[in-house]
Amino acid sequence: MAWYHRLLNLLHRAELSQAIDDELQFHIDERIDELMGQGIGAEEARRLATRQFGNATLHKERTRELDLSRSIESLLQDIRYAVRSLKHTPAFTVAAIATLALGIGATTAIYSVVRSVWLRPLPFTAPDRVVRIWESNRPLGLNTFSASIPNFLSWRERSTSFESLVALEGRSANLTGQGDPERVASLAVTARFFDTLGIRTIRGRSFAPDEDAPGHGRVVMLSERLWRQRYGGDPDLVGRTIPINGENRTVIGIAPRDVGFASDRDVWEPLTLDASRENRGDHHVGVLGRLKLGITVSQAEAELNGVAAQLEHEFPDSNRDWRVRLAPALYWIVGPETRMALVVLAVTVGLLLVVACINVTNLLLARASSRMHEFGVRQALGANRARLVRQLITESLVLACAGGGSGLFVALLGVDGLRTILPGNVPRAAELSLDLPVLAAAVALTLATGLLFGLAPAWAATRTDVNTSIRQGCRTTAGAGRLRLRQVLVAGEFALATMLIAGAGLLLASFLRLQAVSLGFQPRNVLTARISLPKAKYSRN
Amino acid sequence: MNKQKNDILQGTLSLLILKALRSRGKMHGYALTSHIQKVSADLLRVEEGSLYPALHRMEQQGWIRAEWGVTEKGRKARFYLLTPKGEKQLTLERESWERLTQGVSRVLRHA
Numbered sequence: 345m346a347w348y349h350r351l352l353n354l355l356h357r358a359e360l361s362q363a364i365d366d367e368l369q370f371h372i373d374e375r376i377d378e379l380m381g382q383g384i385g386a387e388e389a390r391r392l393a394t395r396q397f398g399n400a401t402l403h404k405e406r407t408r409e410l411d412l413s414r415s416i417e418s419l420l421q422d423i424r425y426a427v428r429s430l431k432h433t434p435a436f437t438v439a440a441i442a443t444l445a446l447g448i449g450a451t452t453a454i455y456s457v458v459r460s461v462w463l464r465p466l467p468f469t470a471p472d473r474v475v476r477i478w479e480s481n482r483p484l485g486l487n488t489f490s491a492s493i494p495n496f497l498s499w500r501e502r503s504t505s506f507e508s509l510v511a512l513e514g515r516s517a518n519l520t521g522q523g524d525p526e527r528v529a530s531l532a533v534t535a536r537f538f539d540t541l542g543i544r545t546i547r548g549r550s551f552a553p554d555e556d557a558p559g560h561g562r563v564v565m566l567s568e569r570l571w572r573q574r575y576g577g578d579p580d581l582v583g584r585t586i587p588i589n590g591e592n593r594t595v596i597g598i599a600p601r602d603v604g605f606a607s608d609r610d611v612w613e614p615l616t617l618d619a620s621r622e623n624r625g626d627h628h629v630g631v632l633g634r635l636k637l638g639i640t641v642s643q644a645e646a647e648l649n650g651v652a653a654q655l656e657h658e659f660p661d662s663n664r665d666w667r668v669r670l671a672p673a674l675y676w677i678v679g680p681e682t683r684m685a686l687v688v689l690a691v692t693v694g695l696l697l698v699v700a701c702i703n704v705t706n707l708l709l710a711r712a713s714s715r716m717h718e719f720g721v722r723q724a725l726g727a728n729r730a731r732l733v734r735q736l737i738t739e740s741l742v743l744a745c746a747g748g749g750s751g752l753f754v755a756l757l758g759v760d761g762l763r764t765i766l767p768g769n770v771p772r773a774a775e776l777s778l779d780l781p782v783l784a785a786a787v788a789l790t791l792a793t794g795l796l797f798g799l800a801p802a803w804a805a806t807r808t809d810v811n812t813s814i815r816q817g818c819r820t821t822a823g824a825g826r827l828r829l830r831q832v833l834v835a836g837e838f839a840l841a842t843m844l845i846a847g848a849g850l851l852l853a854s855f856l857r858l859q860a861v862s863l864g865f866q867p868r869n870v871l872t873a874r875i876s877l878p879k880a881k882y883s884r885n
Numbered sequence: 886m887n888k889q890k891n892d893i894l895q896g897t898l899s900l901l902i903l904k905a906l907r908s909r910g911k912m913h914g915y916a917l918t919s920h921i922q923k924v925s926a927d928l929l930r931v932e933e934g935s936l937y938p939a940l941h942r943m944e945q946q947g948w949i950r951a952e953w954g955v956t957e958k959g960r961k962a963r964f965y966l967l968t969p970k971g972e973k974q975l976t977l978e979r980e981s982w983e984r985l986t987q988g989v990s991r992v993l994r995h996a
Contacts, residue, residue, distance in 0.1 A: 367962075399934075407941050
């Protein structure tokens with residue numbers, strides 16, 4: 345309620361200011377009357393009453409302070425003042441804003457990578473229940489290996505922890521028909537793949553439950569990219585047949601751009617499960633599963649290992665020492681190396697931001713020294729220290745906001761650049777963008793940096809003895825404490841910068857070393873090529 | 886000026902204002918200062934510098950209400966009245982004041 349009042353008061357503050365004047369004037373008038381009643385002359389009474397009343401402006405200010413949201417009003421005033429005083433020192437202002445723009449921009453760009461690759465949820469329904477299942481064989485040193493189709497079918501029959509289990513296999517496909525022939529990456533998946541993950545097609549349907557049975561696999565789904573690029577986004581493509589690997593296949597649906605992984609896949613085909621043609625020892629498919637509600641990853645892993653032990657007993661030739669490993673899907677898609685790289689990047693750019701902040705802090709401290717006189721005068725005129733600190737913090741925040749604003753442009757450029765620079769094996773990088781959460785983080789970052797680099801200078805600048813600072817006039821002398829603070833900051837900045845440069849140098853050195861590793865043969869003028877012959881034209885014999 | 890300073894303890898000013906409004910009803914700021922000074926037999930003097938900020942703060946808290954009116958002498962003045970919320974506040978502040986003074990005097994007597 346009090347806030348409501350204050351805001352209301354803010355709206356008609358001129359009126360209010362007049363009202364307070366009236367009220368205080370009334371007080372003085374009453375006092376004059378009383379004094380005159382005691383036989384004092386009018387002139388003298390006025391003088392006494394006014395003197396007794398004291399600093400009228402100050403009383404008025406204090407009263408007003410309580411009335412209207414003075415904080416808001418004085419904030420606006422502070423901002424205006426800050427902008428004006430920053431304009432007086434353009435070199436300082438430009439340097440500080442540029443430094444901050446680089447720091448905040450780089451941090452925002454890297455954060456957007458961390459977010460889109462790692463933190464963003466997978467585009468599945470209930471993604472935390474989707475797990476990747478590997479076979480592992482310790483004596484052979486295989487930790488995360490593909491599964492064989494007969495083993496996959498046995499898991500599906502014998503386990504109870506999963507709502508469903510699906511298999512997938514990377515392949516490639518020759519697209520012929522209209523236009524130039526094209527070779528594209530494809531992913532063969534069992535029929536319930538899209539239902540299990542909860543991925544919706546953007547057109548048409550996904551595979552029907554029996555379409556992975558032998559003899560049914562005459563259907564195909566295309567990626568959105570392929571649909572748009574090769575077929576011009578033709579809405580009537582679904583339902584038509586196109587030649588793939590020399591066979592006619594019916595297009596039944598278009599997969600969305602983001603399926604969480606396999607962003608390089610353009611063709612989706614059914615993975616035919618024909619146990620009679622498979623060898624239990626032939627490990628060539630990946631397996632994903634959706635856990636039943638309430639089942640944990642380790643429970644499911646224990647159950648599947650029980651099944652693996654049975655299989656080892658039943659099929660000792662093919663299944664000796666084969667066990668099962670499970671991990672949440674995100675852990676599989678964004679592997680430990682990628683995570684590590686992201687952490688290193690984030691820490692590095694964070695340090696860069698700290699260095700930028702220290703730079704600006706130092707600039708501010710230097711500036712504060714030359715403004716000692718101003719602060720001294722203002723304190724002598726009755727400004728209290730908290731007020732001055734607030735003023736200076738406002739200045740830093742104005743700087744930070746300008747830096748953050750320019751930083752967003754840097755971040756936009758950075759994200760564009762990163763999209764092209766990032767190596768192809770970084771998962772989920774295609775969807776890199778400055779989305780709302782990233783922008784929110786950038787704003788928070790801006791405010792935090794404003795406080796971070798503004799607090800110390802504000803504190804130091806106002807810790808001044810009014811007498812000395814006024815008497816010393818415009819002579820700029822930094823107090824011992826302030827000097828020490830600057831020394832500490834410069835030392836810290838040097839340490840951080842050295843660390844960053846050393847780290848970058850080491851990375852570069854490792855990179856150069858890797859480039860120089862001898863391959864054991866002379867790669868110059870050696871070419872490699874792969875040719876695969878479509879099954880339809882080149883049958884087994 | 887030969888005044889023995891009897892600055893009113895921080896926080897007790899609102900108690901005094903609430904009490905004065907309780908017993909005398911509607912009053913303007915100047916009347917409040919003279920009333921408190923008179924009733925306390927000149928022991929307490931309310932500084933203008935603290936009175937008006939206090940009044941406006943108490944108004945924001947909803948303990949008192951203000952309205953413009955005209956004095957007997959025909960001057961326009963801002964009058965203050967106690968609200969029901971202010972009554973409760975008065976009881977609270979009175980109790981805590983009594984606890985404080987009792988405590989202090991016990992310490993002075995016995996400790």
